[in-house]
Amino acid sequence: MVKQTVLIAGLGLIGGSLALSIRETKEVRLIGYDSNYSTLEYAKMNKIVDDVYNDFTEAVVQADICILAAPVSVTVDLINILNKLTFKKSIIVTDVGSVKGPIMDVASKLDSPNIAFIGGHPMAGSHKKGIQAAKKHLFENAIYVLSPTDSSTEEDLERLQALLTPTKSKFIILEPDEHDEMTSVISHFPHLIASSLVHQARNWQKTHPYIHKLAAGGFRDITRIASSNPLMWRDIFFQNRSKMSRLMDDWIEEMKQLKNLIDTGEKTQIEKYLEQAREYRDGLDSGKQGAIPSYYDVYVDIFDQPGAILKVIELLANHDISINNIEILEIREGITGVLRLSFQNENDQKLSQAVLKKNHYDTVIEE
Numbered sequence: 001m002v003k004q005t006v007l008i009a010g011l012g013l014i015g016g017s018l019a020l021s022i023r024e025t026k027e028v029r030l031i032g033y034d035s036n037y038s039t040l041e042y043a044k045m046n047k048i049v050d051d052v053y054n055d056f057t058e059a060v061v062q063a064d065i066c067i068l069a070a071p072v073s074v075t076v077d078l079i080n081i082l083n084k085l086t087f088k089k090s091i092i093v094t095d096v097g098s099v100k101g102p103i104m105d106v107a108s109k110l111d112s113p114n115i116a117f118i119g120g121h122p123m124a125g126s127h128k129k130g131i132q133a134a135k136k137h138l139f140e141n142a143i144y145v146l147s148p149t150d151s152s153t154e155e156d157l158e159r160l161q162a163l164l165t166p167t168k169s170k171f172i173i174l175e176p177d178e179h180d181e182m183t184s185v186i187s188h189f190p191h192l193i194a195s196s197l198v199h200q201a202r203n204w205q206k207t208h209p210y211i212h213k214l215a216a217g218g219f220r221d222i223t224r225i226a227s228s229n230p231l232m233w234r235d236i237f238f239q240n241r242s243k244m245s246r247l248m249d250d251w252i253e254e255m256k257q258l259k260n261l262i263d264t265g266e267k268t269q270i271e272k273y274l275e276q277a278r279e280y281r282d283g284l285d286s287g288k289q290g291a292i293p294s295y296y297d298v299y300v301d302i303f304d305q306p307g308a309i310l311k312v313i314e315l316l317a318n319h320d321i322s323i324n325n326i327e328i329l330e331i332r333e334g335i336t337g338v339l340r341l342s343f344q345n346e347n348d349q350k351l352s353q354a355v356l357k358k359n360h361y362d363t364v365i366e367e
């Protein structure tokens with residue numbers, strides 16, 4: 001059987017992670033393009049792809065499927081380059097950009113009958129960047145948005161989904177504008193707020209030099225994403241600027257109303273506001289609501305002792321239970337901390353709790 005050639009253009013966190021999961025498919029020849037030489041060297045040395053290229057044109061003309069995984073503005077430039085090339089065989093082109101509008105606009109101008117364009121966006125990532133942060137399991141259980149266009153057929157969509165099957169993500173089809181509206185609310189705007197909270201703390205530090213010592217779980221949880229890649233996020237904010245601007249107006253209005261409730265001592269209203277927020281937030285993780293995948297978490301109390309985390313991991317590994325994700329929620333010197341262990345399914349979650357309880361760990365599963 002002739003192997004299909006798949007090009008990943010942009011071998012960073014997302015491109016590298018896709019490569020790591022797609023390369024499991026043995027009938028694919030995986031090639032990578034990036035403008036960064038050390039990234040290409042790393043990808044080649046670690047066998048993340050079969051071959052690397054520093055020339056987009058040379059790579060893309062060989063491909064049967066091309067995944068554009070560079071920053072959004074670079075993705076737009078790469079699609080413009082595609083429009084200047086001649087494709088002798090058919091090619092499916094997709095992208096992973098966090099904003100779809102500008103990418104789909106430029107893709108709609110592709111005039112080669114051999115190019116089938118399908119927009120894409122895996123709704124998973126991290127605050128890290130670059131190929132070194134890439135992970136095979138990054139997209140497991142995540143929503144993967146696809147936006148087919150007039151240039152793509154049902155068969156192209158099926159071929160692309162088949163290629164992406166090893167990611168174990170869940171596909172949904174969305175119109176680009178609907179996508180950009182929803183992601184502005186649930187992903188882009190929260191990043192801006194996280195950064196603004198960090199700025200606020202930083203300003204207060206000028207008059208309260210020890211303020212950062214008080215940054216405990218709450219501040220850390222809500223601002224984790226402020227540690228993200230500034231170049232990527234600058235690109236996202238500007239590519240989705242009109243929607244971001246509207247959300248800022250909404251937010252400022254809401255803050256004014258909240259300020260009024262605080263200033264006038266409306267305790268009942270504030271409690272109601274907090275209660276409604278809590279209900280919606282709790283619903284996100286329950287697995288019952290919308291497109292957000294459910295996580296099967298177990299919270300474990302551990303002591304701050306060398307090897308404490310390793311012991312928990314070993315215990316579960318000895319029972320053949322694989323952990324999807326581990327997060328240290330709070331650990332302070334000499335005091336108990338909390339580990340959040342996430343599992344693939346309810347069975348593993350319940351089994352882990354039973355194993356840990358038997359070994360005298362205090363555990364909680366949130367209902």
Ligand SMILES: NC(=O)c1ccc[n+]([C@@H]2O[C@H](COP(=O)([O-])OP(=O)(O)OC[C@H]3O[C@@H](n4cnc5c(N)ncnc54)[C@H](O)[C@@H]3O)[C@@H](O)[C@H]2O)c1
Pocket residue numbers: 009010011012013014015033034035036039069070071072074075096097098099121122123124125126127128129130131229232236
């Ligand atoms: N990070 C996330 O959480 C996340 C999640 C989903 C989608 N995305 C989208 O994925 C895309 C990539 O983001 P990332 O997090 O992998 O970023 P990254 O910085 O880790 O990777 C980007 C890669 O693109 C390469 N690149 C930059 N300019 C280039 C050029 N002109 N030609 C070729 N390669 C170039 C970089 O060298 C780097 O390897 C973005 O469009 C982003 O919106 C990101």
Ligand SMILES: O=C(O)C(=O)C[C@]1(C(=O)O)C=C[C@@H](O)C=C1
Pocket residue numbers: 097098122123124125126127128186187188225228
């Ligand atoms: O987990 C994170 O750090 C992310 O920011 C991932 C995240 C998000 O959830 O907002 C960021 C950008 C993407 O386009 C998709 C996912």
